[in-house]
Amino acid sequence: MYSQLITAQRITPWPDDNLLEATEQDRARIVQAAPVRRLQQKTQVFPLDVKASVRSRLTHSLEVQETGRQISRRILAALPAGCACEGAFINLVEMACLLHDxxxxxxxHFGEQVMSQWLSEMIDPLYQQALGSTPSSQWAQLRQDLLLFDGNAQSLRLVHSLHGLNLTLGQLAALCKYPQQLQVGGRYGQHHGWGSKRGIFFSEQPLYRALGQRLGLAPGCRHPLVYIMEAADDISYCIADLEDAVDRRILTLSELITALRGADESDYMGALLDQGLGSDRGFFPHFRQQLTRDLVTLAADTYVREHQAILLGSYPHALLHNQAPAARVLEILKQVARQLVFMRPEVEALELEGYAALRGVLSTYSCLLAIPAPTFARLLAGEGNHELFFARRLYHRLSTRHLNAYQLAVAHPDPRFACQQEQEWYYRVRLLLDYVSGMTDTYVLEEFRLLSGI
Incomplete structure (x- = not known):
């Protein structure tokens, strides 16, 4: 089964390589990709500052990568020898972990909410300004797809449609955490427990269908390595968020210990806390190492025990979805972080600043969505210098890579669209979302200040 799920094949044919070499090439392309570098300027929880010990999205992703590697090694040690190429298996898991954000x-996630809220308010009036016609019967489906911006779906679009990394089929599928596709009527398919999530944009549906057909994945079913990436992410961020909160003095260690003891009086939690407090290395190094070790073991054991369902992509739970003591502690960590960290003024102040910046940038650039397609085509052709003086300056700030993806998407009629005008405008909205979502935290703040004349 793994010989079909983990393959050297790519969407765009490449000179024949053996499987391990193909996944090594994936590693090189991913590590050198600009979206990965931008993670160093995206906030994990706390505002980016000069204190390097506080995690960014990049350092978080590196920790997830290492945890994914540990889980993979335990799984491979337990599976029959030779059932999968070990080097390729680990490569795909590690790179899926590095790319997951x-x-x-x-x-x-706060930014996702802001973008979706802005779209819900503006998409209808902008549609009328640009198209000036009655929407087609398909528009409700396309509208819903645009409204629900999701970072998971954007990851697949980013590495394939925008940056053209041409990764192996298994590597692309291992990124699709929630392989749901928008169905007729504007609803997402209900498959295997993740029906409420948006994992594939309408723009990438043909790509995901091709992946499923060539890898033998049924519609809506996960690639098995996704389960490992998901578990590694859960393990890493739950511990790290609280460690950073103590490091930033958002709460004291004694406050954290009291909250954890009050939320879980089990012997397992008590031993974790007591051993951490008594460790010569300090509380968090011991707590993190012991809990991570137990959770890695739990995730690997679940993967091996449920191997057949996972291979089929139909296992309906996360690997850490059970009542084992370590899994319960993980849930407690999430609860305590929500109660004691995420609602603190310092964190909410960052979000308020981000709210103003994101909405301000989107609102300013929305003039590019309000103009009719022939007028936008004039911008593409370098025309309209006088009457489009403001729009032209905004257009010049767009990424060439994103503009190329837009032009490729609208170059020919797509039979999936009932109306060619809606095809063009759908991808023009995607163009703006691609541009803004690709900004780092610091860049969107700078862009907002520039556009505001501050």
Whole structure:
């Protein structure tokens, strides 16, 4: 089964390589990709500052990568020898972990909410300004796809449609955490427990269908390595967010210990806390190492135990979805972080600043969505210098890479669209979302200040 799921094949044919070499090439392309570098200027939880010990999205992703490697090694040690190419298996998991956040907009999940809120308010009037016609019967589906911006879906779009990394099929599929596609009527398919998530944009549906057909994945089913990436992310961020909060003096270590003891009085939690407090290395190094070790073991054991369902992509839970003591502690860490960290003024102040900046940038650039397609085509052709003096200056700030992806998408009629005008405008909205979501936290703040004349 792994011989089909982990393959050297790519969407665009490449000179024949053996499997391990193909995944090594994936590693090189990913590590050198600009979206990965931008993660160093995206906030994990706390405002970016000169204190290098506080995690950015990049340092978080490196920790997820290492945890994914540990889980993979335990799984491979437990599976029958030779059932999978070990080097390729680990390469794909590590790179999926490194890429898992690249589609996140500035300010992470809060940024997703801001972008979706702005779209819900503006998409209808902008449509009328640009097209000036009655929407087609398909528009409700396309509208819903644009409204629900999701960093997971953007990750696939980023590495393939925008940056053209031409990764192996298994590497692309291992990025698709929620392989849901928008169905007729504007609803997402209900498959295997992740029906509420948006994992594939309408723009990437043909790509994901091709992946499924060539890898033998049924519609809506995960690639097995996605389960490992998801578990590695859960393990890493839950511990790290609280460690950073103590490091930033958002809360004291004694406050954290009291909250954890009050939330879970089990012997397992008590031993974790007591051993951490008594460790010569300090509380967090011991706590993190012991809990990570137990969670890695739990994730690997679940993968091996549920191997057949996972291979089919139909296992309906996360690997850490059970009542084992370590898994319960992980849930407690999430709860304590929500209660004691994420609602603190310092964190919310960052989000308020991000809210103003994101909405301000989107609102200013929305004039590029309000003009009719022939007028936008004039911008592309370098015309309209006088009457389009403001739009032309904004257009010049757009990424050439994003503009090329837009032009490629609208160059020929797509039979999936009922109306060619809507095809063009759909991808023009995607163009703006690609541009803004690709900004770092610091860059979107600078752009907002420039556009505001501050």
């Amino acid at each position: 690249v589609g996140n907009p500035p300010f992470g």
